[in-house]
Amino acid sequence: MSTVLEVSNLTKHFPVRRGLLRRQVGAVQAVSDVSFSVKAGETLAIVGESGCGKSTTGRALLRLLEPSAGSVKLDGEEITALPPSRLRAARRQMQMVFQDPFGSLNPRMTVREILVEPMVLHGIASGERAEARVSELLRTVGLAPYHAERYPHEFSGGQRQRICIARALATRPRLIVCDEPVSALDVSVQAQIVNLLQDLQREFGLTYVFISHDLAVVRHIANRVAVMYLGRIVEEAETSALFADPRHPYTRALIAAAPRPAPGAVTGREAVRGDAPSALNPPSGCAFHPRCPLATERCRTERPELRAVSGSNVACHHAEQAEPLPLPSAASAPSELLNRRLEVLARARAASAA
Amino acid sequence: MSETATQAPPATAAATDDVLLDVRDLKVHFDTEAGTFRAVDGVSFSVKRGKTLGIVGESGCGKSVTSSGIMRLVPMPPGRFAGGEVMFDGRDLLKLSEKEMRGMRGGRIGMIFQEPMTALNPVYRIGDQIIESLRVHSGLGRAAARRRAIELLDLVRLPSPEKRVDDFPHQLSGGQRQRVMIALALANDPELLIADEPTTALDVTIQAQILELMRDLSARTGAAIVLITHDLGVVAETCDDVVVMYAGRVVERAPVAALFAAPQHPYTIGLMAAVPRLDIQSDRLETIPGSVPPPYAKIDGCRFASRCPVATDQCRAELPPLRELAPGHSVACWRAPLEDVA
Numbered sequence: 112m113s114t115v116l117e118v119s120n121l122t123k124h125f126p127v128r129r130g131l132l133r134r135q136v137g138a139v140q141a142v143s144d145v146s147f148s149v150k151a152g153e154t155l156a157i158v159g160e161s162g163c164g165k166s167t168t169g170r171a172l173l174r175l176l177e178p179s180a181g182s183v184k185l186d187g188e189e190i191t192a193l194p195p196s197r198l199r200a201a202r203r204q205m206q207m208v209f210q211d212p213f214g215s216l217n218p219r220m221t222v223r224e225i226l227v228e229p230m231v232l233h234g235i236a237s238g239e240r241a242e243a244r245v246s247e248l249l250r251t252v253g254l255a256p257y258h259a260e261r262y263p264h265e266f267s268g269g270q271r272q273r274i275c276i277a278r279a280l281a282t283r284p285r286l287i288v289c290d291e292p293v294s295a296l297d298v299s300v301q302a303q304i305v306n307l308l309q310d311l312q313r314e315f316g317l318t319y320v321f322i323s324h325d326l327a328v329v330r331h332i333a334n335r336v337a338v339m340y341l342g343r344i345v346e347e348a349e350t351s352a353l354f355a356d357p358r359h360p361y362t363r364a365l366i367a368a369a370p371r372p373a374p375g376a377v378t379g380r381e382a383v384r385g386d387a388p389s390a391l392n393p394p395s396g397c398a399f400h401p402r403c404p405l406a407t408e409r410c411r412t413e414r415p416e417l418r419a420v421s422g423s424n425v426a427c428h429h430a431e432q433a434e435p436l437p438l439p440s441a442a443s444a445p446s447e448l449l450n451r452r453l454e455v456l457a458r459a460r461a462a463s464a465a
Numbered sequence: 466m467s468e469t470a471t472q473a474p475p476a477t478a479a480a481t482d483d484v485l486l487d488v489r490d491l492k493v494h495f496d497t498e499a500g501t502f503r504a505v506d507g508v509s510f511s512v513k514r515g516k517t518l519g520i521v522g523e524s525g526c527g528k529s530v531t532s533s534g535i536m537r538l539v540p541m542p543p544g545r546f547a548g549g550e551v552m553f554d555g556r557d558l559l560k561l562s563e564k565e566m567r568g569m570r571g572g573r574i575g576m577i578f579q580e581p582m583t584a585l586n587p588v589y590r591i592g593d594q595i596i597e598s599l600r601v602h603s604g605l606g607r608a609a610a611r612r613r614a615i616e617l618l619d620l621v622r623l624p625s626p627e628k629r630v631d632d633f634p635h636q637l638s639g640g641q642r643q644r645v646m647i648a649l650a651l652a653n654d655p656e657l658l659i660a661d662e663p664t665t666a667l668d669v670t671i672q673a674q675i676l677e678l679m680r681d682l683s684a685r686t687g688a689a690i691v692l693i694t695h696d697l698g699v700v701a702e703t704c705d706d707v708v709v710m711y712a713g714r715v716v717e718r719a720p721v722a723a724l725f726a727a728p729q730h731p732y733t734i735g736l737m738a739a740v741p742r743l744d745i746q747s748d749r750l751e752t753i754p755g756s757v758p759p760p761y762a763k764i765d766g767c768r769f770a771s772r773c774p775v776a777t778d779q780c781r782a783e784l785p786p787l788r789e790l791a792p793g794h795s796v797a798c799w800r801a802p803l804e805d806v807a
């Protein structure tokens with residue numbers, strides 16, 4: 112399959128200025144040296160701690176932020192060097208669902224206007240065809256045509272998130288960067304949207320970069336997963352390999368700490384303790400060393416490069432040492448009574464369909 | 466479950482049995498050109514000091530309107546209180562003057578909003594926003610307030626708080642903004658904390674630390690917490706009781722263990738089954754087929770009937786009242802418990 116997105120050494124540092132003269136006194140090293148590629152029709156998930164650089168990576172990919180260094184190629188075309196006119200054309204092919212739906216929707220536009228705007232801008236549809244497509248898009252994301260006349264503030268958080276997804280779909284892009292697209296949704300609407308994203312992917316060969324902190328959703332939707340820590344990718348692997356045998360101590364801690372939806376379930380939430388590191392002043396050597404149970408002297412001085420270890424690419428000096436990690440299991444199994452009642456509902460549903 | 470949540474209540478304020486917040490038959494309607502939208506239509510629940518009540522329900526079912534209704538922050542018009550009372554420590558918040566209400570917000574009642582940018586002002590430094598609140602509600606001096614602000618930012622795990630205290634909101638990541646807002650809500654040790662999706666933007670480790678912070682508040686000061694979340698893992702871990710809402714109404718109410726062990730309402734049952742699981746890989750995620758009725762539709766019966774496989778004529782004609790099936794466990798469904806359905 113062809114590679115749609117190829118990212119090499121992407122870096123974004125934000126200057127920190129202080130004082131009246133706004134002198135630069137440091138930099139927030141939000142993203143450093145990030146490289147990955149995504150094939151057509153595939154999903155790469157990016158996971159990692161809050162503040163580790165996921166959204167910055169997503170924005171830099173689409174040049175909504177100018178990268179400090181590195182290269183981003185969409186279908187072989189270098190995005191970081193495009194002049195504004197060509198960038199606009201390229202944007203039709205790459206869209207973003209933003210993490211903050213409220214901030215990314217113009218409060219003075221109706222939903223119809225929000226959805227029609229990109230279609231007109233990119234010459235995809237206008238007039239009646241655009242109208243018809245608005246209704247279709249709304250239905251696609253589980254809203255209704257009557258929602259078209261309303262303004263963003265009239266919607267709930269999850270409904271707004273779905274408007275953002277509809278807007279991203281409006282230009283029929285090749286690549287969508289989804290930044291926490293389902294984190295504002297209840298599990299059943301979340302499931303609808305995830306199923307929808309997968310259907311669209313099968314139908315149109317869409318490629319996704321899927322930023323999420325929900326590992327269960329990531330495991331379900333992603334072909335590959337990149338784990339970021341303090342601006343860098345620390346592990347990257349095929350989804351099944353990553354969950355079956357995570358090699359980086361941080362990945363292992365993340366998986367161990369995943370919440371189990373059952374009262375009394377024991378979670379390994381103690382896993383990553385210690386203070387979150389600061390992107391203003393990253394620790395020396397391996398940035399994870401102050402919190403890592405396996406850290407040695409070498410970790411404090413020498414930064415580990417990504418290297419292949421049993422099916423993963425891992426940036427850890429001691430990746431071979433980690434013990435196999437049992438996957439969370441039975442603790443989250445539904446109760447017997449729940450299963451019995453589900454059966455009653457399923458039987459009734461089947462009977463009425465027949 | 467965490468230690469704090471399973472322990473017998475200690476002999477502090479947290480152990481007293483008094484109800485701090487009692488929401489009675491709250492109705493918040495929106496008057497729009499298309500008609501009246503009953504976004505919240507007769508919601509009742511109560512929370513005791515030291516306890517945490519979870520509210521779950523489908524996106525758009527009225528959870529945020531309920532919480533901003535309690536805080537009297539629903540835009541009016543088009544919104545309107547169509548009935549009900551919000552008793553807080555014996556007084557009806559709906560009857561307070563706007564000035565009294567302003568004193569409550571950020572003082573005795575803290576609120577974490579679903580979208581951080583609704584609470585944070587983009588043109589002020591985050592530290593200044595917290596300092597302002599500390600000065601107004603706790604009467605701290607400027608220097609003390611700044612020290613406390615940095616301490617609060619550290620508590621919510623913002624790295625380099627002494628530097629980032631001078632950042633503007635746009636310089637923070639989504640999860641960092643959410644944590645700043647949490648710091649703001651906790652600043653004055655509120656007696657009641659209303660948290661609307663406080664951890665959606667947070668990874669599991671930071672989420673765990675934030676939940677611990679909330680539990681700590683409740684254990685230390687006996688604060689009551691209303692926690693709105695769609696994360697059933699968070700509910701399981703944090704809440705004492707849970708209210709399930711559907712289309713503007715409470716359809717089920719139960720102690721947390723009972724809700725997970727024996728969910729009664731067909732909506733709750735579907736919700737539980739839709740939780741994606743880390744230990745099972747399936748081709749498609751489980752959903753609840755169908756969608757909520759359009760907001761202006763006049764519905765006499767059960768609002769879930771159009772999606773409910775076991776709906777009867779009675780369901781479509783008559784609104785099911787909440788009835789108690791087990792101690793503390795009520796459900797608004799004519800046919801529960803379902804295993805008795807032939």
Ligand SMILES: Nc1ncnc2c1ncn2[C@@H]1O[C@H](COP(=O)(O)OP(=O)(O)OP(=O)(O)O)[C@@H](O)[C@H]1O
Pocket residue numbers: 264265266267268269270295296297495497502504522523524525526527528529530531540543544579
């Ligand atoms: N200002 C408004 N004008 C008209 N309708 C509104 C307004 N604010 C909210 N609504 C409607 O009220 C309903 C309830 O919204 P609310 O925000 O309470 O949902 P929610 O349960 O919090 O959902 P979510 O989980 O998606 O945040 C929604 O259908 C929404 O469209």
Ligand SMILES: Nc1ncnc2c1ncn2[C@@H]1O[C@H](COP(=O)(O)OP(=O)(O)OP(=O)(O)O)[C@@H](O)[C@H]1O
Pocket residue numbers: 125139140141159160161162163164165166167168210390635636637638639640641666667
């Ligand atoms: N405009 C900016 N100026 C300065 N620092 C910034 C700016 N935008 C982001 N940062 C910083 O860059 C780092 C990475 O932020 P980013 O938004 O990419 O995190 P994230 O991984 O998406 O986190 P979250 O899960 O909380 O959304 C953070 O430390 C953040 O504070």
Ligand code: SF4
Pocket residue numbers: 359360361397398399400401403404405406407410415426427428429430
């Ligand atoms: S390199 Fe060292 S500190 Fe870093 S993750 Fe590996 S063992 Fe831990």
Ligand code: SF4
Pocket residue numbers: 730731732767768769770771773774775776777780781785797798799800801
């Ligand atoms: S009252 Fe009837 S329609 Fe409503 S949930 Fe119960 S069985 Fe279904």
Ligand SMILES: [Mg+2]
Pocket residue numbers: 165166167210290638639640
């Ligand atoms: Mg982000």
Ligand SMILES: [Mg+2]
Pocket residue numbers: 267268269528529530579661
């Ligand atoms: Mg809400």
